[in-house]
Amino acid sequence: MAESDLQYDNSHRLFVQSLMSYQILEESKALEIHELVCSMANVEQGDFAMFVGQINHKLNEYDFSLRRSHNQWTGEPVIAFVNTKPDDVAQLATSYDATQIGLFRKLIESIVMADDDKYSVRSMTAISLGQHMEPAMTTKATEEFLEQLVKDQWLMERSGSYTLSPRCLMELTGYLHEQFQGVIKECHMCSDLVTVGERCESQPCNVRIHKHCAEQLFVTNRQPLSCPSCRTTWSRTSTFGLSPP
The missing domain is CATH 1.10.10 (Arc Repressor Mutant, subunit A)
Incomplete structure (x- = not known):
């Protein structure tokens, strides 16, 4: 043995x-x-x-693992039981039917592709996506499915908008990288996926940093703060993603 x-x-x-x-x-x-x-x-x-x-x-x-990361909104360390192969929505969300999985994919796409790094979708927009599925989902069925995704910790709902949960980011890392390469970002400090935090004010610069990582980075630095990549002044007021409640 x-x-x-x-x-x-x-x-x-x-x-x-x-x-x-x-x-x-x-x-x-x-x-x-x-x-x-x-x-x-x-x-x-x-x-x-x-x-x-x-x-x-x-x-x-x-093909399972305990993966450690941080909650993006609180900075609290978290640990998740995740499926490591294959890293795909259809394989992970096995409790849903094909139409629901298709809607889940559309929701993820709408969230990741949202304008100005919002990484969120309004609830009414999310509900309307169900009508475009084959077969179409009723408003009630879509609302119930969204509630189930929140309950199952795939999505988070804040102030009438949905965003990707810590579990979703941790378990679907490979899928998100593959499907949204160049759109979804990694934190410059910890290299985990980041959908809420601080960003460089220089438009061409892709540096994004979790709030809790920025606290560690800038806590001992003297003013003026600057981007760790392009050296643009870092004001700490240029933020992105869905704000905490």
Whole structure:
């Protein structure tokens, strides 16, 4: 038996089962679960990063992974149970029918392709997309599906608009890169996908930075602040994406 198999015990299994039920959690909550499952399995609570690494070594065999990132709006660390192959809407959203998956794709496209880096779509526009499906979806059916996407943590709804959720960004990273290359951006600091944050005021510059990453970047810097790429003055007031509630 491999050494990695010996390290994988009931605490890991219980943790995976818990993450599968939540899909995505703030890391502070995941740490509480880590402590609990270690106690239940009667094993010593070790380093959390190593614990996750041991799980991922096992999950890789089945094309799943625990992926760590941050909530773009709060900056809170999060961890998600994600499917790593294939990274496609049709394969991941298996609880939806073909028409719903088609609508989900159209919603993602409308959000990513929104003008001026808004990365959001108004609810009335989202509802109207259902009428253009084959077969067409009723207004009620579309509204119920949008509610389900929010409940399943694929979309977030804020102030009458929909945007991509942390789970969607983490689990559909490959799909989003493939379908929207050059449109969807990576944070200049952490390299995760970014759909809300601060941007360079120079129009040709593609630098986008999460708010929490910008806080780390500029906290020790003296005025004037400047873009880490083109050196344009960085005012911290040039923002994009759907603002927090």
